[in-house]
Amino acid sequence: MPTEIPRTLQVLWGLEKGRTRGPQPTLSLDRIVAVAIEIADQDGLAALSMARLAERLGSRPMSLYRHVASKDELLVVMQDAAPGEPPELPPGWRAGLGVWARALRAVYYRHPWILQASAGRPPLEPGQLVWLDRALSVFDGTALTSGERLRAVMSTLYLVRGEAQVSAVPPDVSESYPELVAELVTADRFPALAAVIADGMFTPDHADVIDFGLERLFDGIEVLLSTKR
Structure with a gap:
């Protein structure tokens, strides 16, 4: 039986189809994640909440849930984005x-x-x-x-x-x-x-x-x- 892949991983691996109908949200997942990383870097993980993140973004908390289902899901996406690309490595x-x-x-x-x-x-x-x-x-x-x-x-x-x-x-x-x-x-x-x-x-x-x-x-x-x- 195939293993069910969580929705967050489907998004990160490009396995979930994007939205095709309805108005486009004013926020993007990339922007949400970038600001969330800024808050965690500056004040620690305990200081990061959906309410504070929404305030920093100038939006309502409910608007965030169009992109991430929960704070736990947000943390997964943050961990994917924060390291960036690995370095090019020398020979040997x-x-x-x-x-x-x-x-x-x-x-x-x-x-x-x-x-x-x-x-x-x-x-x-x-x-x-x-x-x-x-x-x-x-x-x-x-x-x-x-x-x-x-x-x-x-x-x-x-x-x-x-x-x-x-x-x-x-x-x-x-x-x-x-x-x-x-x-x-x-x-x-x-x-x-x-x-x-x-x-x-x-x-x-x-x-x-x-x-x-x-x-x-x-x-x-x-x-x-x-x-x-």
Whole structure:
């Protein structure tokens, strides 16, 4: 029995026929989604409501429902649109996957609400799957199997997403965090952490963390490839 595709995905994948009769709405789905993303970027996902969105657009809330059935449906379309096109990747799987990973990290930092909206749900939107497809393409011509390619890309995704989940927070919180931890941590209770703090290494330099993690992950993939040569 064929799987029923939700209406939102039908629209995003171009499977739903457009309107052919009746007056054309003054609002467009693209405009609604663009303004919704602006609100979520500026004030967070909790600040986004259909009423506030309609007010920002200068229309009535009911007019929005001609384009999206609910806020949940709106969030799906926002997640499809917000990342934009994935970057063009340089030759070589290591360089290409590195560019892809850092571009994805930048998406999460520009739109941290994506981490909340997409929690616990695999991507089904074309705007997100095109990023996965682009990442997989870096392994064209290598000896990795399809399963190994997917696992390598997903491991990279989990690393980037995990770092962003912790680090994509308001600056006042991230900048004060090391000082707060240093005030609370004592060597008798947290000896290993206290040693790191004493060496001045417990800092909010998240770019260094992601660079270190990606390089060590890629070293592991390199070892896997070397066993196949």
